[in-house]
Amino acid sequence: FRVHNGALYNKSGSKLIWYPPLSDTARADNFLPTLRKVAGGAFMGTELRYLELPKEVHTLENQGNVVYQNLEYLALPDSITSITWSFSTHHTPNLITLYWGKGAKSIDERVAYSFKFPPTLRYIYVPQSTRPHLTGPGYGGGISEIKDQCTLYVPIGASAAYRASSQWGMFTNIVEVEF
Numbered sequence: 001f002r003v004h005n006g007a008l009y010n011k012s013g014s015k016l017i018w019y020p021p022l023s024d025t026a027r028a029d030n031f032l033p034t035l036r037k038v039a040g041g042a043f044m045g046t047e048l049r050y051l052e053l054p055k056e057v058h059t060l061e062n063q064g065n066v067v068y069q070n071l072e073y074l075a076l077p078d079s080i081t082s083i084t085w086s087f088s089t090h091h092t093p094n095l096i097t098l099y100w101g102k103g104a105k106s107i108d109e110r111v112a113y114s115f116k117f118p119p120t121l122r123y124i125y126v127p128q129s130t131r132p133h134l135t136g137p138g139y140g141g142g143i144s145e146i147k148d149q150c151t152l153y154v155p156i157g158a159s160a161a162y163r164a165s166s167q168w169g170m171f172t173n174i175v176e177v178e179f
Contacts, residue, residue, distance in 0.1 A: 019042050022046075028053065038053065046068075049072050050073045053077045056077070058080065060076075073097045074098050077101055081103045081104060083101075089118050096120055106134075119145050119146055123151055124153065143170045
């Protein structure tokens with residue numbers, strides 16, 4: 001094993017095993033530059049309010065048993081191609097801002113129906129010009145509950161594609177920004 005900034009990693013530093021529970025902020029530069037994978041219970045019991053995973057992380061093991069009670073900001077790395085974390089009022093009851101990550105093209109089939117944007121969300125940043133796939137026909141991930149109070153930020157020139165989607169198009173406020 002290896003320790004860096006109070007966090008426990010495997011010997012090579014490629015997998016985060018455990019993150020200090022009393023920390024409230026985890027920025028990308030807090031982690032080892034060799035980090036590529038986050039273990040399923042790595043953040044269990046933490047007081048994190050802000051979590052920004054490094055761009056090199058490509059695997060997030062199942063976080064289904066982890067409750068992020070205080071988490072308000074989550075930035076998924078651009079290298080993640082499929083979102084495998086469950087989101088719900090139970091898992092992230094205070095999440096306000098979600099950065100989707102440029103590589104996430106879909107929600108993993110295994111978590112599709114436990115993935116639901118929590119009602120506390122106010123800002124979702126989705127930097128893909130081609131909108132990500134929300135699994136299942138008619139599946140909206142809880143968008144209907146947050147569509148009026150949450151703003152969806154998309155790349156410049158992409159709002160028409162998002163508005164044309166039966167799921168993403170439910171958002172009342174879709175704003176184009178430069179990522």
